[in-house]
Amino acid sequence: MTATIEFFPVGSGDMTLVRLASGKTILIDINIRGNADKENEKDFPDVAAMLKNRLDRQNGIPFIDVFMLSHPDQDHISGLQNHFHLGAPSLAEEADNEKDQKILIREMWSSPLTFRRAKKEDTTTPNAEAWKEEAKRRVKMFKNKEQGADEDGNLIRVLGDDIEHKTDGIERLLVKTGDVFNEICREFDDTFSALLLAPKFVTDAEEADALAGKNNTSIVIQISLASKSGEPLETKFLTGGDAEVDIWKRIWNRNKDQPEKLGYHILQTPHHCSLGSLSSDSYNDRGDQKGKGEQCVIDEEAHKALSQAENKALIIASMDEPERESGRGLARRKYTDIAEGQDGKMRVTMVDCKDKPLKITITGSGPDLSGAKTARAVPPKVEKANPEGGYA
Amino acid sequence: MLQGSGSEIDRYSSQLSSWLRAHFEDVRSLPSTTLRLYEQKGIVAGWQIHPYYSLWALYILIDEAFPHSHIHIAYVGEDKHLRWPHVEKHGYLCLPPDGWRPIEAFDISPQERINRALKLLEDCQSKQYIKSESEREFVSYWSQASKKKLVSLIDLANPNSRIMSGCSLGGELYVGETDRELSRWTTNYGLGSSGTKVQAIFGFIETPPSLPLPKNGNQYVTRLFDQLPSRSVLLKSIDPSKDTLIVLAVRRSEGIGIIGALIGGVQLHGPGRRTAKKRNKRQAKKNAVKQYGFPAHYVRQIWQSTSSFEALKVYRCDSAWVHGRGLDVQHRPLAESRVVAIGAGSLGSQVAARLAEAGVGTITIIDPETIAPSNVGRHELGMNSLFESKAKALANQLTYHYPHGHFQGRYNNWEWVVRNESNLFYEADLVVSCVGEVEHDLAWDSCIRGLALKVPTVFGWLGTQGTTGHALAITPQSPGLSCVFDQDGALRFPDTDFQDNRQAKSEPGCGTEFQPYGPLAVGQVELLVTRLSLDLLTGNAAAPEHRIYCCSTSDLNELGGYWTIRHQERRPDGYEGPFEYKADVTQCGKCFRCEAA
Numbered sequence: 001m002t003a004t005i006e007f008f009p010v011g012s013g014d015m016t017l018v019r020l021a022s023g024k025t026i027l028i029d030i031n032i033r034g035n036a037d038k039e040n041e042k043d044f045p046d047v048a049a050m051l052k053n054r055l056d057r058q059n060g061i062p063f064i065d066v067f068m069l070s071h072p073d074q075d076h077i078s079g080l081q082n083h084f085h086l087g088a089p090s091l092a093e094e095a096d097n098e099k100d101q102k103i104l105i106r107e108m109w110s111s112p113l114t115f116r117r118a119k120k121e122d123t124t125t126p127n128a129e130a131w132k133e134e135a136k137r138r139v140k141m142f143k144n145k146e147q148g149a150d151e152d153g154n155l156i157r158v159l160g161d162d163i164e165h166k167t168d169g170i171e172r173l174l175v176k177t178g179d180v181f182n183e184i185c186r187e188f189d190d191t192f193s194a195l196l197l198a199p200k201f202v203t204d205a206e207e208a209d210a211l212a213g214k215n216n217t218s219i220v221i222q223i224s225l226a227s228k229s230g231e232p233l234e235t236k237f238l239t240g241g242d243a244e245v246d247i248w249k250r251i252w253n254r255n256k257d258q259p260e261k262l263g264y265h266i267l268q269t270p271h272h273c274s275l276g277s278l279s280s281d282s283y284n285d286r287g288d289q290k291g292k293g294e295q296c297v298i299d300e301e302a303h304k305a306l307s308q309a310e311n312k313a314l315i316i317a318s319m320d321e322p323e324r325e326s327g328r329g330l331a332r333r334k335y336t337d338i339a340e341g342q343d344g345k346m347r348v349t350m351v352d353c354k355d356k357p358l359k360i361t362i363t364g365s366g367p368d369l370s371g372a373k374t375a376r377a378v379p380p381k382v383e384k385a386n387p388e389g390g391y392a
Numbered sequence: 393m394l395q396g397s398g399s400e401i402d403r404y405s406s407q408l409s410s411w412l413r414a415h416f417e418d419v420r421s422l423p424s425t426t427l428r429l430y431e432q433k434g435i436v437a438g439w440q441i442h443p444y445y446s447l448w449a450l451y452i453l454i455d456e457a458f459p460h461s462h463i464h465i466a467y468v469g470e471d472k473h474l475r476w477p478h479v480e481k482h483g484y485l486c487l488p489p490d491g492w493r494p495i496e497a498f499d500i501s502p503q504e505r506i507n508r509a510l511k512l513l514e515d516c517q518s519k520q521y522i523k524s525e526s527e528r529e530f531v532s533y534w535s536q537a538s539k540k541k542l543v544s545l546i547d548l549a550n551p552n553s554r555i556m557s558g559c560s561l562g563g564e565l566y567v568g569e570t571d572r573e574l575s576r577w578t579t580n581y582g583l584g585s586s587g588t589k590v591q592a593i594f595g596f597i598e599t600p601p602s603l604p605l606p607k608n609g610n611q612y613v614t615r616l617f618d619q620l621p622s623r624s625v626l627l628k629s630i631d632p633s634k635d636t637l638i639v640l641a642v643r644r645s646e647g648i649g650i651i652g653a654l655i656g657g658v659q660l661h662g663p664g665r666r667t668a669k670k671r672n673k674r675q676a677k678k679n680a681v682k683q684y685g686f687p688a689h690y691v692r693q694i695w696q697s698t699s700s701f702e703a704l705k706v707y708r709c710d711s712a713w714v715h716g717r718g719l720d721v722q723h724r725p726l727a728e729s730r731v732v733a734i735g736a737g738s739l740g741s742q743v744a745a746r747l748a749e750a751g752v753g754t755i756t757i758i759d760p761e762t763i764a765p766s767n768v769g770r771h772e773l774g775m776n777s778l779f780e781s782k783a784k785a786l787a788n789q790l791t792y793h794y795p796h797g798h799f800q801g802r803y804n805n806w807e808w809v810v811r812n813e814s815n816l817f818y819e820a821d822l823v824v825s826c827v828g829e830v831e832h833d834l835a836w837d838s839c840i841r842g843l844a845l846k847v848p849t850v851f852g853w854l855g856t857q858g859t860t861g862h863a864l865a866i867t868p869q870s871p872g873l874s875c876v877f878d879q880d881g882a883l884r885f886p887d888t889d890f891q892d893n894r895q896a897k898s899e900p901g902c903g904t905e906f907q908p909y910g911p912l913a914v915g916q917v918e919l920l921v922t923r924l925s926l927d928l929l930t931g932n933a934a935a936p937e938h939r940i941y942c943c944s945t946s947d948l949n950e951l952g953g954y955w956t957i958r959h960q961e962r963r964p965d966g967y968e969g970p971f972e973y974k975a976d977v978t979q980c981g982k983c984f985r986c987e988a989a
Binding site for chain 2: 002003004019020021022023024025052053054055056057058059060062065094098229361
């Protein structure tokens with residue numbers, strides 16, 4: 001009943017498990033690399049096993065309430081087919097051994113734009129195709145009002161409008177950019193709310209070209225969390241997949257009148273702390289283009305979008321340790337400045353917690369990195385009168 | 393089985409999971425293979441946790457009633473089943489109930505249960521704790537360690553150590569006070585009386601067994617049997633070559649607990665070369681044994697060294713346990729009571745059955761009729777007794793239900809029984825007459841004066857359409873039934889009146905008349921009559937006494953009746969529900985009894 005966020009040690013990639021105070025789980029991206037599934041790969045922790053151990057089971061099958069895919073890049077969707085059940089939930093079964101056990105996704109949160117706004121040279125992986133097919137299956141069930149469409153394992157929520165009115169008829173499933181929602185698996189949950197900040201469907205062809213590329217279709221979302229059931233939604237978690245500088249600029253411009261919409265107590269640095277989210281410049285040489293090194297210009301608007309940190313904010317970069325003299329190194333320093341400016345902290349998953357998920361507990365006084373368990377002594381017993389035994 | 397994400401159990405299970413993960417290290421959801429170990433407890437989901445402040449890992453388990461039920465907890469590790477108190481198979485911890493449910497205090501209850509579990513495990517490290525706790529629930533631990541059953545009819549009110557009667561029948565063991573009692577019980581129970589006799593001993597000891605329980609004859613004898621008073625005398629009657637049943641009782645503050653054991657018989661003489669000298673010596677021993685029995689120390693020694701030992705789970709089937717779990721202070725007077733029940737119709741059969749259920753030891757049922765299909769809807773007996781004598785079938789059923797009791801049926805009218813077995817009435821403590829026909833009851837009322845019976849009679853009957861019920865206790869010396877009814881067989885002071893006097897119905901095309909009341913009306917009067925009967929048997933009431941049950945005004949009006957002025961004087965002001973009252977039993981001054989007086 002205490003909310004937590006865990007960042008899995010997946011190198012430079014994302015895999016984040018949010019457990020709401022209601023107990024519901026939201027998995028944001030996975031990067032279960034091949035080596036992580038092998039035995040004795042100590043640099044590649046077995047994150048699939050870690051995840052399964054953290055999930056509850058139904059009929060012996062571990063399940064996640066929500067799987068949100070920020071965008072279909074390999075470092076955000078690796079391991080989908082190997083570790084998740086795709087297809088009708090009735091076909092999910094308990095495996096003979098834990099390694100082969102697949103996880104049931106009760107509800108998908110998926111953005112159709114992530115599959116549309118790709119550059120021509122972008123390729124989709126089998127895992128991304130599998131996600132797309134599964135999302136289609138679920139949407140089709142809903143559209144056709146098929147039996148079981150509203151059952152766990154067939155549920156989907158569509159984040160963001162699609163082209164050519166393709167989301168017409170599924171308004172019940174649709175969350176438009178700028179909307180706030182607080183339903184999980186078709187049930188109202190008072191321990192969280194989510195504000196969808198991106199992707200935003202653009203009609204202007206030129207602008208669409210400028211934003212082409214999977215990274216720029218990433219879902220950017222601000223999740224507000226209650227520390228416990230019944231408590232206010234005070235803790236904000238901002239996560240934005242691999243959204244790059246152009247997206248953050250636009251998000252800022254759309255919301256600069258209400259900067260609290262970008263406020264956070266916890267920020268997952270976009271694109272694993274890539275400088276590309278803060279600057280249009282390249283740190284290192286890239287082809288003929290000369291890298292600007294430490295002279296890279298930090299985009300003011302993007303920086304503003306990512307620096308609405310609350311007091312004692314935690315900024316988490318899900319990445320390997322970067323070299324100091326690198327784009328990531330520079331970005332890390334920028335984020336550290338943002339965090340420390342608010343008396344907060346910056347942490348890097350593969351540096352600060354490389355063998356197990358980096359865990360943040362949402363307490364009444366904000367996020368807590370210490371991971372201290374809060375088990376208490378036996379509470380005083382409530383004195384009650386001797387009631388009449390109602391049953392023989 | 394957990395239901396979908398919208399169900400209450402799923403929602404609270406998620407909350408519990410979240411709470412566990414926030415409070416404990418390395419929380420893992422349990423796979424079905426582990427959950428199956430706790431199938432009998434109704435477990436549907438679980439997690440393994442490892443409290444950082446403890447040495448022990450725990451399984452936190454929930455059943456289908458969660459969150460209306462508490463979490464269950466099992467200890468993960470070497471199975472301490474039957475070595476630690478309150479630890480069952482697969483480490484399942486038997487935690488005492490407490491005063492709240494998770495749904496009431498979700499953030500307190502699981503923590504409190506987990507702390508209790510850890511406290512229990514910590515306590516189990518102390519030998520003293522293991523001893524005192526296991527002694528406190530010794531019957532339970534002994535039973536868990538037992539595979540075989542022993543049915544006991546032992547009278548625990550007798551505190552003396554003594555030789556009992558035992559037998560083995562159909563793979564089960566039985567022990568009672570005498571061979572006759574045992575054989576009657578097994579016959580009544582439908583097993584016959586052809587069991588193999590087994591020698592048996594019973595007695596009280598001071599200190600109950602504690603964990604770990606005895607594993608062999610030596611441990612059993614030195615730890616438990618050696619506490620038995622007069623054991624040396626009892627052992628003289630025991631042949632160590634035969635199996636012996638031993639039942640030991642321990643008096644606790646909450647009552648008496650008993651445990652059983654079977655000590656296996658052993659072959660006393662092995663093969664060997666028989667010389668004349670040896671033969672003579674052996675013969676001399678045999679003669680001594682024949683005359684004096686085996687020496688006590690010899691039997692004890694064999695039990696310690698060679699005999700097999702098996703713990704037995706004792707099922708108390710003695711009357712005191714069956715009719716009140718040993719707590720009913722009225723049990724003995726009831727068990728020794730003799731009741732004659734005249735009439736085994738809809739009311740009489742139920743009253744007789746309730747009296748037997750309450751522990752009345754001897755009931756003779758008299759009724760000249762057989763069960764008809766139309767009786768079954770409001771009778772104690774069912775279709776399986778169709779066309780059988782009501783009296784005999786009911787006695788047989790009671791005998792099967794309570795094999796320790798004495799129940800007999802007489803397929804005849806009471807006049808016949810008075811002529812041929814009048815001793816039944818002279819020896820009885822109470823006669824209950826539920827004939828349901830006033831002329832027969834008046835005849836019995838008249839007869840008891842002639843017989844000079846001293847025992848009271850309770851008359852039970854239902855008023856018109858079951859709207860009222862009566863339980864009237866009289867003695868031959870008191871005002872009688874004739875003081876309550878007039879010469880026409882009508883109540884002198886009725887509670888009800890009906891516009892249509894003909895309330896009885898006729899079966900179609902048949903002269904048989906009946907009152908069309910149902911089983912609920914009978915049930916009310918059955919309680920009234922049974923309670924008065926039991927009060928008389930236990931000295932809580934004395935004849936004459938007349939108790940009357942009246943239904944609600946709306947029920948009466950629905951049936952076309954209304955309350956008489958006399959009833960309205962009795963009925964509490966403004967109350968229209970069912971109620972019960974006591975009527976005075978006075979001499980009418982008009983009947984044959986009063987005239988004779």
